Every structure is written in C-alpha cells, then in structure tokens.
Amino acid sequence: MTPEANSSVRRGILDRLAAGERLVFDGATGSYLQEHGLEPGGCPELMNAEHPEVVQEMARQYYAAGSDMVLTNTFGANRIGLKRYKIEDRTRELNIKAVENARAGAPADGLVVGSVGPLGGLLEPLGDISEDAAFDALSEQMKALEEGGADGVVIETQIALEESLLGIRAAKENTNLPIIATMVFDKGPRGYFTMMGITPEKAVEELEGAGADVVGTNCGNGIERMVEIATKMRAVTDGYLIVQSNAGMPTLVKGENCYPETPEFMAAGYRKLAELPVNILGGCCGTTAAHIKALVEAVKGEPTPV
Numbered sequence: 001m002t003p004e005a006n007s008s009v010r011r012g013i014l015d016r017l018a019a020g021e022r023l024v025f026d027g028a029t030g031s032y033l034q035e036h037g038l039e040p041g042g043c044p045e046l047m048n049a050e051h052p053e054v055v056q057e058m059a060r061q062y063y064a065a066g067s068d069m070v071l072t073n074t075f076g077a078n079r080i081g082l083k084r085y086k087i088e089d090r091t092r093e094l095n096i097k098a099v100e101n102a103r104a105g106a107p108a109d110g111l112v113v114g115s116v117g118p119l120g121g122l123l124e125p126l127g128d129i130s131e132d133a134a135f136d137a138l139s140e141q142m143k144a145l146e147e148g149g150a151d152g153v154v155i156e157t158q159i160a161l162e163e164s165l166l167g168i169r170a171a172k173e174n175t176n177l178p179i180i181a182t183m184v185f186d187k188g189p190r191g192y193f194t195m196m197g198i199t200p201e202k203a204v205e206e207l208e209g210a211g212a213d214v215v216g217t218n219c220g221n222g223i224e225r226m227v228e229i230a231t232k233m234r235a236v237t238d239g240y241l242i243v244q245s246n247a248g249m250p251t252l253v254k255g256e257n258c259y260p261e262t263p264e265f266m267a268a269g270y271r272k273l274a275e276l277p278v279n280i281l282g283g284c285c286g287t288t289a290a291h292i293k294a295l296v297e298a299v300k301g302e303p304t305p306v
Contacts, residue, residue, distance in 0.1 A: 025282020
C-alpha cells in the first residue's frame with residue numbers, strides 16, 4: 001500500500017487519544033543504529049540517505065513488536081546540528097527521507113512522529129545561539145518533517161524550557177501537526193529538576209500553556225524514577241501525558257554501554273504508568289523491540305508476535 005493510501009487508513013494521534021486509546025511508542029534509535037553500522041562520531045541522520053535499509057528495518061521491528069508510532073531518525077537533523085558534519089544544506093532532504101524510511105516499515109495504521117532534539121548548544125545569553133537562529137533552524141526542520149508526511153512532531157530530550165517553548169512555537173506557526181513535548185529530569189536532594197532548574201510540575205504548566213498537545217518526559221531515568229516523575233505530572237494536569245523510559249542507566253562493560261533493566265522488569269513499571277494514566281508509553285536509551293513487546297503485553301494485554 002502506498003503512503004498516500006495509508007493516509008486514508010491512519011487515524012491521527014489526537015483522534016486516537018480522544019477515543020481513549022493508549023498509544024505505544026518505539027524504543028531506542030541511537031543504540032540500534034550503533035549496533036547496525038553507525039560508527040563512533042558518525043552522523044546518525046546521514047544514515048537516512050546512505051543506509052536507508054537500516055533505518056527502515058529499525059522501524060519495521062518496532063512496529064512488529066507492537067508500536068503504534070515510531071520516531072524518525074532526525075534527533076539532530078536541524079541546520080545547527082548538521083553544520084558540525086558540514087551537511088547543513090541537506091537538512092530538508094534528510095528530514096524528508098527519515099519520514100519516508102519510517103513509513104516504509106509501517107503497517108497501514110502505523111504513525112510516524114518527527115523527532116526534534118536539542119540544538120546542541122544554549123540560547124543567548126547563556127550560550128551563543130541567537131533566538132532568531134534557533135527559531136529558523138527549528139522551523140526549517142518542522143516544515144520538512146510535515147512535507148515528508150509525519151503524523152506529528154515531538155520536541156524531545158530538552159533541559160531548557162526556553163528551547164522547548166521555541167520549538168512549540170516553531171511547530172505551531174509552521175505546521176498543522178500535533179505537538180508532543182518532553183523534558184529530561186534529574187533527581188537531587190530537593191527532588192526532580194532539569195539541568196536548568198525546571199520541575200516536572202512547572203514543565204507541564206509551561207509546555208501545555210504554550211500549546212503542546214501532549215507533554216511528558218523521556219530519557220535520563222529508568223522506569224521506577226519515571227513512575228515518580230509521571231505521578232508528579234499527573235497531579236497537575238488532566239491532559240495527555242507521555243513517558244519514554246530508559247532501560248535504566250548504562251554501565252560500561254568491556255568498553256560497551258550496557259543497560260540493566262530487562263523487558264520483564266520494565267513491564268511492571270509500565271503497568272503503573274498506565275494506571276496513572278499515562279496516554280503514550282515508549283522506550284528511550286537501551287530499550288529494544290523486546291522491551292516494546294513486553295510493554296504492549298503489559299498495558300494492552302495482547303501477546304505480540306515478533
């Protein structure tokens with residue numbers, strides 16, 4: 001079935017959430033690509049053009065495990081990020097190809113969500129990226145993701161509220177896509193904060209206030225801490241929440257990062273998140289198709305063949 005035909009079969013993210021459906025996201029992108037040919041220091045987004053079969057197979061495996069939606073391989077595919085590899089002029093191309101690659105592995109009702117990660121530096125006055133340059137870079141990426149046929153965008157793995165809000169504005173002013181926004185929190189003596197001092201409760205207030213359709217957290221924590229963060233978020237909103245958990249925090253074993261949380265261990269946490277409720281559940285660093293399969297069985301009660 002062609003992508004055009006698929007679009008008539010797919011129901012949108014917000015329509016499915018409004019109907020009471022709990023959606024399952026995919027697992028890790030970076031670790032998968034590293035295991036399938038991405039060299040240390042290489043540009044993950046370039047694989048969309050040079051090794052599309054790898055990116056397509058990654059999507060296919062997550063869909064087969066039960067994912068309702070997968071991320072595009074575009075975490076750093078903005079002009080500022082791609083300039084480090086001297087390929088900033090390929091921004092539009094790589095974002096469009098990334099959507100096409102994810103769609104190539106999708107079932108008829110599979111959703112593709114454009115990944116928009118941090119720009120890689122701080123905004124002025126703390127850093128050297130001007131607000132105008134950041135907005136232009138984010139807008140360019142958002143437009144390309146929509147042009148490629150994405151079903152939504154997720155402004156993810158953010159620590160700075162200013163950049164998150166700028167991303168939401170770029171999406172709202174340049175696309176008609178549903179907007180998901182997630183931030184990363186660390187636990188300290190006084191509780192959970194981003195590196196820039198934002199609490200989970202404040203993040204919900206600000207992100208929803210700026211117009212994000214779904215808010216939440218990803219990366220940086222294993223499933224038990226994600227339950228704690230999501231509980232704080234749910235206490236201050238009746239809106240849609242998302243959690244994408246790491247498989248714990250990595251340890252270095254024989255020169256390789258190893259993530260300790262098994263699919264079975266994480267499944268128990270996913271059940272707690274589902275009960276809060278959290279509306280979109282998925283994995284981040286260290287999670288695999290096996291983790292997603294366990295997640296699906298934990299929250300939807302359906303065995304998933306892989």
